[in-house]
Amino acid sequence: MQTVIIGSGNVAYHLAKALVEVNCPPVQIFGRNERELQSISEELKIPYSTKNLVNSDIYLICVSDHAVENVSQLIDKKDSLVAHTSGSLPIDALQGNYRKAVFYPLQTFSKSKQLKYSKIPFFVEAENEEDQKILFGLASEISENVMASTYEKRKYIHLTAVFACNFVNHLFSKAKEISDSQEIPFNYFLPLIDETVQKIHEIEPKKAQTGPAVRNDRRILELHEQLLKDESLEIYKTMNHSIQKMYEL
Amino acid sequence: MQTVIIGSGNVAYHLAKALVEVNCPPVQIFGRNERELQSISEELKIPYSTKNLVNSDIYLICVSDHAVENVSQLIDKKDSLVAHTSGSLPIDALQGNYRKAVFYPLQTFSKSKQLKYSKIPFFVEAENEEDQKILFGLASEISENVMASTYEKRKYIHLTAVFACNFVNHLFSKAKEISDSQEIPFNYFLPLIDETVQKIHEIEPKKAQTGPAVRNDRRILELHEQLLKDESLEIYKTMNHSIQKMYEL
Numbered sequence: 001m002q003t004v005i006i007g008s009g010n011v012a013y014h015l016a017k018a019l020v021e022v023n024c025p026p027v028q029i030f031g032r033n034e035r036e037l038q039s040i041s042e043e044l045k046i047p048y049s050t051k052n053l054v055n056s057d058i059y060l061i062c063v064s065d066h067a068v069e070n071v072s073q074l075i076d077k078k079d080s081l082v083a084h085t086s087g088s089l090p091i092d093a094l095q096g097n098y099r100k101a102v103f104y105p106l107q108t109f110s111k112s113k114q115l116k117y118s119k120i121p122f123f124v125e126a127e128n129e130e131d132q133k134i135l136f137g138l139a140s141e142i143s144e145n146v147m148a149s150t151y152e153k154r155k156y157i158h159l160t161a162v163f164a165c166n167f168v169n170h171l172f173s174k175a176k177e178i179s180d181s182q183e184i185p186f187n188y189f190l191p192l193i194d195e196t197v198q199k200i201h202e203i204e205p206k207k208a209q210t211g212p213a214v215r216n217d218r219r220i221l222e223l224h225e226q227l228l229k230d231e232s233l234e235i236y237k238t239m240n241h242s243i244q245k246m247y248e249l
Numbered sequence: 250m251q252t253v254i255i256g257s258g259n260v261a262y263h264l265a266k267a268l269v270e271v272n273c274p275p276v277q278i279f280g281r282n283e284r285e286l287q288s289i290s291e292e293l294k295i296p297y298s299t300k301n302l303v304n305s306d307i308y309l310i311c312v313s314d315h316a317v318e319n320v321s322q323l324i325d326k327k328d329s330l331v332a333h334t335s336g337s338l339p340i341d342a343l344q345g346n347y348r349k350a351v352f353y354p355l356q357t358f359s360k361s362k363q364l365k366y367s368k369i370p371f372f373v374e375a376e377n378e379e380d381q382k383i384l385f386g387l388a389s390e391i392s393e394n395v396m397a398s399t400y401e402k403r404k405y406i407h408l409t410a411v412f413a414c415n416f417v418n419h420l421f422s423k424a425k426e427i428s429d430s431q432e433i434p435f436n437y438f439l440p441l442i443d444e445t446v447q448k449i450h451e452i453e454p455k456k457a458q459t460g461p462a463v464r465n466d467r468r469i470l471e472l473h474e475q476l477l478k479d480e481s482l483e484i485y486k487t488m489n490h491s492i493q494k495m496y497e498l
Contacts, residue, residue, distance in 0.1 A: 010459075065466055088461075088469045107441055108459050113448050119440040145437070156431040159473050163481075164424035164438050165445045166460030167488045168417050173454040173495060175413035182405040188394070189413045190450060191368040192356055196414045197446045199362050201439060205422040210259075210357050211415030212337075217314055220337045224408050231491035232412075238487040239416045242480035246422060 001138060004054060005029045005046075006071060007062035008036035010109035011085055015062055018117040018142045020044045028054045031063075053077070058138065060085060060103055061094075068093050081131050083124075087158030090151040091125055101126040103135055104154060105143075108165050117142050123149035123157060174232055206246070213243040250387060253303060254278045254295075255320060256311035257285035259358035260334055264311055267366040269293050271390045277303045280312075302326070307387065309334060309352055310343075317342050330380050332373075336407030339400040340374055350375040352384055353403060354392075357414050366391050372398035372406060423481055455495070462492040 003024070005016045008031040016026050029048045031037050041048040053059075055077065061084045063071050068084050072094040075082055082094055083101035094100040102125040107115065122139035124146065126132040132148060139146040149157065172193070176186045199208045212220040221240060228236050243249075252273070254265045257280040265275050278297045280286050290297040302308075304326065310333040312320050317333045321343040324331055331343055332350035343349045351374040356364065371388035373395065375381040381397060388395040398406065421442070425435045448457045461469040470489060477485050492498075 064464065065469060088472060106437060108444055108448065108457075110448065110452060110457060110459070113444075113451060113457075115444065121437045121440065145440075147437075153431060153433065155472065155476065156427060157433055157437070158469075159476055160424045160428045160433065160438060161441055162460055162473065163420050163427065163484075165441050166458070166462065166492075167420050167484070168442070168445055169449070169454050169458055170488055170492050170495075171412050171416050171420065172449050173458065174491070175409045176454055178405060178412065179409045182402060184402065184406055184409065188355060188370045188396075188406070189409060191370065191394075192410055192414050193417070193446055193449070195357055195362075195364065196417055197442055199357070199359065200418070200421050200442070202362060203359060205418055205425055208357075208359060208362075209415070209418055209422065210359070211411055213415065215313065220314060220407075223337060223404065224411065227404065227408055231487075231494050234487050235412075235416070235491055238480075238483050239419055242423065242484055243415075243419050245480050246419070 001058060001134065002027045002056040003058040003060060003138065004056040005060050005062055006053075006075075007031050008033045008040060009062065009064070010111055011105070012062035013040050013111050014107075014109045014115060014117075015060060015085070015105065016040060016044055016046060018115075020046070021117065022141045024138075024141055026060075027056055030054075056080060058083065058134070065089055069095055072096050081126075081134060083126075083135060087123075087154050087161065091127065099127060099131050101131055101135055102149075102151075102154070103139065104149070104157075106157060106161060108161075108169075118144055121145040121147065123147055123154055125149055125151070125154070171235075174235060178232065209243065209247070211243075213240040214247055214249070216244065216249045250307060250383065251276045251305040252307045252309060252387070253305040254309050254311055255302075255324075256280050257282045257289060258311065258313070259360055260354070261311035262289050262360050263356075263358045263364060263366075264309060264334070264354070265289060265293055265295060267364075267391045269295070270366065273387075273390055275309075276305055279303075305329060307332065307383070314338055318344055321345050330375075330383060332375075332384060336372075336403050336410065340376065348376060348380050350380055350384055351398075351400075351403070352388065353398070353406075355406060355410060357410075357418075367393055370394040370396065372396055372403055374398055374400070374403070420484075423484060427481070458492065458496070460492075462489040463496055463498070465493065465498045 037048040059082045081099045083103035104123040106121040124135040286297040308331045330348045332352040353372040355370040373384040
C-alpha cells in the first residue's frame with residue numbers, strides 16, 4: 001500500500017516518520033509550505049512536492065481542522081482512499097470523489113519531541129469494511145493500539161484529550177508562571193508532576209486526589225486566593241469549586 | 250540522630266518508610282489512630298504509641314495543617330528539635346517550648362503508591378544555623394534535593410504544587426468522567442498523558458501548548474461547549490479563556 005502525507009505540520013511530520021520507521025515510507029509529502037516540506041523531506045528521505053500530487057493508494061490529510069475541507073477538494077484521485085486525521089471532524093468533512101475515511105492518532109505532537117509510536121492509539125473509520133481493513137492494517141504497522149471509532153465517539157475522545165492533555169499543559173504553564181515569579185526553579189516540580197501521572201497508572205484519579213480543596217482546608221484556600229489574581233485566580237476558584245462538587249464538600 | 254514521626258497518614262507513612270530505607274529508622278511512630286499506627290508499625294518494624302512520646306533528637310509532625318498547632322502543644326521536650334512538614338504553615342505554627350523547624354517534602358503521597366524518595370525535593374527552615382544543618386543532614390540521607398526555604402517562598406512552592414499536581418489530577422478525574430460517560434476506556438489516554446508530561450521535561454510548557462484554544466479554533470470550541478455542562482463546562486471555559494489570554498488571542 002502506498003501512502004501520501006498531505007501537510008507539513010506536527011502531525012504530518014510524525015506520521016511520515018512513523019511510516020518511515022516501520023519501512024512503509026510515504027511515496028510523497030505534499031503541501032504548501034516548501035521550507036517545512038523540504039526539511040521533512042531531507043530528514044526522512046521522502047520526495048516532496050508543492051504542485052503535483054503523485055498517485056497513491058492512500059492519502060492522509062494532516063492539516064489544521066479548518067483547512068481539511070478545502071484541501072480535500074483539491075484531491076482528484078477517484079480510485080484512492082483519502083483519510084483525514086482530525087478528532088473533531090466527521091468523515092464527510094472530506095469533499096471529493098474518492099473513498100473517504102478517518103485516521104485519528106490520539107497523541108500530542110511537537111516536531112522537536114521524539115515519540116515512541118507503537119503505543120499511540122489510532123481510531124479509524126471508513127465507509128466500508130474493506131477500507132476499514134486497509135486502514136487497520138496501516139495503523140497496525142505503526143501501533144499496537146488500533147480501534148474503530150465513529151464520529152460520535154471520536155468527538156468525545158478528542159474532548160477528553162483536551163482535558164487530559166491541553167488543559168493539563170496549561171496548568172503547567174500557569175504553575176511555571178507562579179514559580180518563575182518567585183524565582184523558584186520549575187524543575188523542582190518535575191518529580192511531583194511525574195508522580196502525579198505515575199499514580200493514575202495505578203490508582204483511579206478520583207481516589208488519588210490530594211490538596212487543600214479535597215481536605216476542605218479553608219485557611220489555605222483563602223491564603224492561596226490572596227496570592228493570586230486574574231486568570232490564575234479564576235482557575236484556582238473554578239478548579240476548587242469543581243473538586244468540592246465532585247467530593248460533595 | 251534519633252527521630253520520632255508524629256501522625257499516621259500518607260506523609261507520616263512515607264517519611265517513616267524513607268527513613269527506614271536509608272537505615273535511620275524512626276525510634277517511634279506516635280499518633281491517635283491506633284489501627285493505622287499498628288499497620289505502619291508492623292510493616293516498617295518501628296515501635297508505635299498512642300500515649301507516651303519517647304525521647305528523641307527530632308520530632309517530625311506529619312498531621313493535617315489544621316491539627317499542627319494542637320499537636321505541637323502536646324510535645325513537652327524542651328531539648329529537642331520539632332519540625333512540621335507543611336508547605337503552607339509558618340515555623341511559628343509550632344507552639345511549644347523547644348527548637349522549631351520546618352521539614353517540607355514536595356511530593357504527593359498516597360499510602361498505596363510506592364515512591365522513590367531520592368528525587369523528592371525537601372525544603373527546610375530552622376531558627377538557627379545549627380538546626381538547619383541537622384535537618385539538611387537528615388533530609389540529605391533521604392534525598393539528593395535539599396534546599397533551605399523561608400515561609401514566604403514555601404507558600405508559593407505549595408501554591409505552584411496545587412496547580413501542577415492537585416489541579417492536574419482533578420483534570421484527569423474530569424477527563425475520566427467524560428470518557429466513562431461514553432464507555433471509552435480511560436487507559437486509551439495514558440500514552441497521551443505520559444507524553445504531555447514527558448514533553449515538559451524537554452520543552453517549556455508555554456511552548457508545548459497544543460489544542461483548539463491556542464489554535465483559536467472557534468468551531469471546535471463551540472462544539473465542545475455543546476457537549477459539556479456544569480463544572481466541566483466551567484472548567485472548559487475558564488481554561489480556554491486563560492490559554493487565549495496567555496497567547497494574546
